[in-house]
Amino acid sequence: MNPLLAQFLAEAGDLLDQVGDGLLRLELDPGDAARVNEVFRAAHTLKGSSGLFEFPELTSLTHAAEDLLDAVRAGRVPLDSAMTDDLLATFDLIRGWLAHVTVEERLPGGADADAAALIERLRAPIGGQAADMPAGRTAGVARHAPDWVAHLGARVVAELADWLDTTSATMRFVRYLPDEGCFFRGEDPLLFVRQVPALEHLAVLRPDAWPAPDDYDEYACLLGFVLATRAAAGELEYVFRYIAEQVEIVELDAAALRSPAAAPVPAGTGPASHADADALAVLEAALRTLEPHDEDGPPGGGPSATHLGSVAHAAAAAARALGAPVELDPADAAGMRASIRSLLERARTAGGEPGPAATAADRRTGEPDRRAADADPGQVGSRVLKIDQAKVDRLMELVGELNVAKNGLTFLAEAAEEEYGSRALSRRIKDQYAGLHRIAEELQSAVMDVRMLPLSVSFSRFPRLVRDLSRRLGKRIKLVTEGEDTMADKDVIEALADPLVHLVRNSLDHGIEPPEERTAAGKPAQASITLSAVADGDAVIVEVADDGRGIDPARVRQRAYERGLIDEEELETLGDADAVNLIFQPGFSTAEQVSDLSGRGVGMDAVRASVERLGGAVTMRSEPDAGTVTRLRLPLSMAVTQVMVVSVAGQRFGVPVDLVVETVRVPRAGLAQVQHQDVVVLRDEVVPVVDLAGTLGMPWQPDPAADHAVLVVNVSDSKAGLLVEHFHREVDVILKPMEGLLRDAGQFVGTALLGDGLVLLVLNLKEVLSLGARAA
Amino acid sequence: MALELREDTGTLSGAVTVEEVEELVAWLRRTPGARLSLHNCNHLHTAAFQALLAFAPKVTAAPVDGFLAVRLLPVLDPPNAAVPEGGHHDDRDAG
Numbered sequence: 001m002n003p004l005l006a007q008f009l010a011e012a013g014d015l016l017d018q019v020g021d022g023l024l025r026l027e028l029d030p031g032d033a034a035r036v037n038e039v040f041r042a043a044h045t046l047k048g049s050s051g052l053f054e055f056p057e058l059t060s061l062t063h064a065a066e067d068l069l070d071a072v073r074a075g076r077v078p079l080d081s082a083m084t085d086d087l088l089a090t091f092d093l094i095r096g097w098l099a100h101v102t103v104e105e106r107l108p109g110g111a112d113a114d115a116a117a118l119i120e121r122l123r124a125p126i127g128g129q130a131a132d133m134p135a136g137r138t139a140g141v142a143r144h145a146p147d148w149v150a151h152l153g154a155r156v157v158a159e160l161a162d163w164l165d166t167t168s169a170t171m172r173f174v175r176y177l178p179d180e181g182c183f184f185r186g187e188d189p190l191l192f193v194r195q196v197p198a199l200e201h202l203a204v205l206r207p208d209a210w211p212a213p214d215d216y217d218e219y220a221c222l223l224g225f226v227l228a229t230r231a232a233a234g235e236l237e238y239v240f241r242y243i244a245e246q247v248e249i250v251e252l253d254a255a256a257l258r259s260p261a262a263a264p265v266p267a268g269t270g271p272a273s274h275a276d277a278d279a280l281a282v283l284e285a286a287l288r289t290l291e292p293h294d295e296d297g298p299p300g301g302g303p304s305a306t307h308l309g310s311v312a313h314a315a316a317a318a319a320r321a322l323g324a325p326v327e328l329d330p331a332d333a334a335g336m337r338a339s340i341r342s343l344l345e346r347a348r349t350a351g352g353e354p355g356p357a358a359t360a361a362d363r364r365t366g367e368p369d370r371r372a373a374d375a376d377p378g379q380v381g382s383r384v385l386k387i388d389q390a391k392v393d394r395l396m397e398l399v400g401e402l403n404v405a406k407n408g409l410t411f412l413a414e415a416a417e418e419e420y421g422s423r424a425l426s427r428r429i430k431d432q433y434a435g436l437h438r439i440a441e442e443l444q445s446a447v448m449d450v451r452m453l454p455l456s457v458s459f460s461r462f463p464r465l466v467r468d469l470s471r472r473l474g475k476r477i478k479l480v481t482e483g484e485d486t487m488a489d490k491d492v493i494e495a496l497a498d499p500l501v502h503l504v505r506n507s508l509d510h511g512i513e514p515p516e517e518r519t520a521a522g523k524p525a526q527a528s529i530t531l532s533a534v535a536d537g538d539a540v541i542v543e544v545a546d547d548g549r550g551i552d553p554a555r556v557r558q559r560a561y562e563r564g565l566i567d568e569e570e571l572e573t574l575g576d577a578d579a580v581n582l583i584f585q586p587g588f589s590t591a592e593q594v595s596d597l598s599g600r601g602v603g604m605d606a607v608r609a610s611v612e613r614l615g616g617a618v619t620m621r622s623e624p625d626a627g628t629v630t631r632l633r634l635p636l637s638m639a640v641t642q643v644m645v646v647s648v649a650g651q652r653f654g655v656p657v658d659l660v661v662e663t664v665r666v667p668r669a670g671l672a673q674v675q676h677q678d679v680v681v682l683r684d685e686v687v688p689v690v691d692l693a694g695t696l697g698m699p700w701q702p703d704p705a706a707d708h709a710v711l712v713v714n715v716s717d718s719k720a721g722l723l724v725e726h727f728h729r730e731v732d733v734i735l736k737p738m739e740g741l742l743r744d745a746g747q748f749v750g751t752a753l754l755g756d757g758l759v760l761l762v763l764n765l766k767e768v769l770s771l772g773a774r775a776a
Numbered sequence: 777m778a779l780e781l782r783e784d785t786g787t788l789s790g791a792v793t794v795e796e797v798e799e800l801v802a803w804l805r806r807t808p809g810a811r812l813s814l815h816n817c818n819h820l821h822t823a824a825f826q827a828l829l830a831f832a833p834k835v836t837a838a839p840v841d842g843f844l845a846v847r848l849l850p851v852l853d854p855p856n857a858a859v860p861e862g863g864h865h866d867d868r869d870a871g
Contacts, residue, residue, distance in 0.1 A: 183794055183823050190822040194843050204851045210830045218801040223826050 005105065008049050010386060012098050017460070018042040019091050023084055024463045030079045040069040045284065046094075051179075051245075055107055057115040058097060059245050064119040065090045071126045081471075086121045088464075093118060141170055142250045145257050148175045149250075151203045151226040157257055160200075160228060165254035171200065172236055175248045177224040187243060189221065195239050198230040287340045389490070392450055399444045400734030404753045406440050407731070409433040448637055453493045455533040455542065456484035461497075462504060462531060469508050476515050476525055477508065482532035488540045489637035495614050496542065496634065499607040503544040503630050504529060506604070511548030511628050521625060523547070538636055539616075545629040551622035553579040563587055580622045584608040615641075615658065641735045643752070643762055645728035646711055648693045649700035654733065654752060654762035655722070661714050663727050665707040677773070680710060680721055687712060689721035690772030696747065700725065715765050722768075735762060747771065778817075784809065785836070788824075789816035797823040804831040813837040817844060828852055 022039035026032060047062035065087055071077040093114055100108040149157060152173075164171060174196070178189040193202065205224035210216070229236065233251060240247040409429055417426035459481045470477040488496075507529050515525040530545040553576040560582045561571045574582075582588060586605040611618045616634035635658075643654035666680050671689065673679065678689040689710055693700035702708055702723065710721040733752030738745060749764040779796050780787040781803045792800070804810055810833035814820075818841045820828070825848060828835075835853045839845050 178822070186794075188794070188821050188823075190820065190825055190848075193847075194819070199847070202847045204829075204848075206829060213805050213831065216801065216805070216827075216830055218797045218823055218827055221822060221826065223822060223829070 005053060005101075008053065009098055009102055011049065012046060012094075015042045015046045016091050016095050016098075019046070020088065020464060021460065023087055023091075024467060026079055027081065027084045027467070033073075036069070036073045036079075040066065040073050043069055048284075054242070055097075055101070056242055056244055057107055057111045058094065061090060061094065061115040061119060063245055064122040068122045068126055077125050083125055086118065090118050090122065141253055142256055144259050145173070145252050146175070146248070146250060148226055148248075149173050149228075149252070149257065151205060152201050152228060153203065156201050156228070161254045161257040164252075164257065168253075170251050170253045172229050172231060172233055173250050173252055174227050174229065174236060174240075175224070176227070176240070176243075176246060177205075178221045178243070178246055180220045180222070182221050182243075182246070183219050189223065189225065192239060192243065193225050193227065196227060196229050196231060197235055197239075199227060200230060201228040203227070283340050283344050287337060287344065387450075392447070395447050396451065397734070399440070399447050400753075402440050402443070403732065403734070404757075406433065406436050407754065408757070409436065448489065451490045451637070452487040453490045454484055455486045455488060455493065455540070456481075458493050458496050458500060459484050459531050459533075462500075465501065465504065466508065466529060469505065473508065474514060475508070475512055475527060477512060478526055478528045480528055480530045482530065483534050486533040486535050486540055487636075488634065492540070492614060492634050492637065495610065496632070499610050499618075499632065500531070500542070500544065502604075502607050504531070507544060507546040507548060507628065511546040511550075513549050517549075535636070536633070539633050540636055542632045542634065543629055544632075545627060547627040550624040550626055550628055551580050551583070551620070552624055553577075553622075556580060556582050560585065560588060577621065580620050583620070584618065615656070641752075641762070642730055642732055643760070644711070644730050645754075645760065646692075646709075646722070646724040646726065647728060648696075648725045649698040651698065652728065652754075652758070652760055653692070653724075654731075654760045655711065655713065655765065656749075656762065657730055659713045659715060659765055661712040661719060664710050664712060664721075666710050667707050668704060671708060678723070682712065685719070687719045687721045688773070689723050690769055691723045692768070692772075693723075693725075695768055695772040713765055715769055720765075720769050722765075731760075733760065733762070779803075783807075785811045785813070786833075787813045787816070788820070791819040792817065792821055792824045794821045794823050797821060797827060800824055801827045801831075804828075804833060807833075810834070811836045814839040814844065814849075817841065820844065820848070825852075 019039055019042045022035055022042065026035050026039065029035070043062060043066045047059060047066050050058045050062055068077070068083065068087065072079045072083075077083075097107050097111060100106075145157075152160075160171065163169075176189065176193065178187065182189065193199070203226045205226065207222045210222075231239075233249060236247075236249050237244070240249075410433060413426045413429040413433065416422050416429055462481070463479055466477055466479040512527040512529070513521070513523075518527065519525050528547055530543070532545070533540060533542045535541075557566070557571055557574055557579045560566045560579075561568070565582060565585045565588060566574065584604045584607070588605065608618050611632055611634065614634050616632060618630065618632050620628065620630045622628040642657040644657050644660050645652050645654055647653065664680075664682065671678050671680055674686070674688075678691070679686050680689050681687075702725075709724050709727055711724055711727070712719055712721050731754065733754075735750040735752055737750050738748055742748070742751075746767045747764055748761045750762050752760045752762060754760050778788060778790045778792045779799055780789070781799070784807055786800075786803065788800075804827060810831070812828070812833045813836050815837035817839045829852065832852075835849070838849055
């Protein structure tokens with residue numbers, strides 16, 4: 001893909017997020033002028049950048065959205081929910097298109113029809129006057145001739161009006177204002193004009209004054225055209241299909257020609273300020289293009305020489321439009337960057353009106369200093385690198401391998417001492433190991449730090465979700481997010497997405513009552529859902545809280561009993577708090593009706609399963625009529641797992657350390673049997689013991705003379721013992737999921753490489769224990 | 777070769793493309809009072825046409841090409857030196 005397009009796509013993603021987020025906030029607080037501006041600017045930038053590519057539908061659609069936002073910004077139109085819906089739909093459509101562009105490098109088929117429908121809806125609130133619609137389409141016969149028709153000359157217009165009056169016919173009038181940079185896109189405006197069939201009259205629009213010969217830029221298009229033709233609107237749209245946004249087509253009859261519209265210049269948005277804003281947008285786009293690229297770009301890095309040339313021209317043209325012409329040398333990308341940046345700064349500080357004389361003087365007297373001085377301020381602030389995720393993953397993998405190689409040194413030290421009898425060498429190797437260990441640990445935490453993302457990444461989708469669903473369900477809901485800055489590993493953040501969506505949907509669907517029911521219960525009609533995150537040592541706690549009707553423990557108990565999840569005794573004795581957590585049991589679903597939001601049979605057990613897969617835990621508290629709080633506790637990072645190594649029958653296995661309660665040695669007589677199940681009594685607690693070798697089908701009999709080594713673990717809130725042969729040390733490993741033939745081996749969660757090169761199988765204790773219980 | 781530029785007279789023939797505009801403008805810039813024949817010219821790129829408007833060289837031979845002769849020549853070389861119809865535009869829309 002061409003690097004410019006790739007960059008546009010990356011940026012467009014951010015811009016779309018900005019627009020979406022801004023629109024949602026605006027809907028809550030339509031008077032927030034700064035926010036309107038922010039959304040408008042993002043949409044404007046998107047439109048500007050899209051113009052660099054051959055996506056006319058994209059440009060005209062963003063243009064329509066921008067116009068609507070502009071009207072909102074100027075206070076001409078109040079933003080309502082229907083408009084927000086349309087705008088959101090617009091940017092959703094664009095997001096879909098861009099996803100398609102990412103793969104295919106072109107817009108999907110049918111884009112023009114989709115765009116046309118939305119453009120019409122977007123234009124409706126601002127009264128889609130034909131004269132103000134540079135979308136290249138006609139809206140039937142206009143009632144008034146736009147003022148530019150006069151460029152054809154009074155005599156011509158009068159003649160045409162007479163003729164049309166006599167014949168009761170209409171003609172099409174076109175104003176074509178090529179933008180300044182159109183030559184760089186290979187457009188030849190005259191060639192388009194030439195192709196207009198049945199051209200009747202042509203007027204060439206020239207600038208008020210030509211630049212001085214030395215300042216004349218042969219690559220900036222300064223001309224415009226107004227023409228009258230008998231060609232049908234469809235023919236014109238075809239001729240101008242690639243440049244629809246630069247063309248305005250109206251169909252006029254005699255009456256319209258004779259009643260020109262009063263020049264409609266909306267207050268506050270004079271063409272001059274508009275042009276300045278556009279020039280600024282061009283400069284910003286140029287600056288972004290010039291920012292150093294990473295090595296994905298073409299050899300030599302950065303845009304190609306041809307590209308630099310066109311950027312230089314476009315930027316120079318924009319600078320001229322701002323009244324501050326500069327000379328840009330396409331061969332000197334860094335210099336161009338500095339000049340453009342200083343231009344932008346001056347334009348912004350001067351409110352977009354830099355005095356031409358002053359800037360020209362500056363340029364002549366102190367340009368080199370200025371450049372040097374400007375280069376620094378431009379780099380202040382956080383410099384953010386966008387890095388391909390795969391590269392960070394690769395780095396993490398290498399850290400893992402470094403750990404493995406490092407651990408090899410301890411084996412070498414042992415060998416030096418035992419096999420070669422050199423204690424001194426062994427000690428030196430151990431010293432080296434200690435140094436290496438420290439560096440490897442720092443490196444690891446540095447890489448882990450890179451992988452840390454704020455929870456806001458996960459939370460950001462919810463404002464939209466809650467808005468859409470609450471509108472659909474007819475409930476009024478306020479979403480509150482807290483602690484978005486809490487950081488967690490990207491894998492955790494990503495894996496958190498689905499469970500969170502499920503929980504929020506559940507709250508929306510089942511937890512929160514319709515407004516009438518709430519008012520009847522004496523609650524405010526607007527419900528609230530709170531998403532919060534807080535760091536807790538090595539873990540992050542995420543809570544989803546609602547103030548809905550809560551969960552009725554009696555109903556949960558009854559349902560669980562009906563489903564055979566608990567027995568009669570538990571039905572009587574189970575406490576309310578425990579009963580609420582029954583809804584995480586597989587096969588439990590409280591929804592009486594399956595709605596399309598939640599309750600599609602996956603239920604809360606799916607949430608628990610995915611949280612547990614992350615090494616986390618989920619609990620729920622609920623108070624009838626006061627609401628429900630679901631608490632997820634997740635490890636901050638999953639990249640490195642601490643495992644305890646045990647061995648049986650000469651084979652080593654890993655057990656995740658966070659599940660280990662203690663290691664005990666039990667004398668031969670200490671093992672008892674209850675209903676064929678080995679048990680051990682520890683501090684007056686009966687703990688079932690599972691023989692690991694037996695469970696995994698390995699030939700091994702415990703030495704009758706020796707004590708038994710039992711690893712006590714805590715799985716799903718109950719303790720169990722694992723009979724093993726030896727305990728070993730704890731190690732940090734990078735856990736790799738089971739792949740290929742071993743994928744279906746449920747007894748293991750993954751594999752890890754040990755320092756001596758051996759592969760360690762890490763046990764899935766839940767599975768192992770249930771296998772062992774079945775065997776007994 | 778679409779451009780044939782001599783000391784103060786030049787000939788444009790065939791289709792003048794955007795690549796040739798730089799050369800044309802350089803010549804117009806250093807040749808005040810340039811004289812130009814468009815006789816065999818079939819198409820002018822907009823950039824070339826704009827350059828001719830900006831530097832206003834004397835057109836010594838009208839183009840044979842219909843579009844150029846009918847539509848553009850009157851703009852380049854207004855008959856009777858009258859102010860051409862149309863005129864100035866100061867209302868360029870924000871693109």
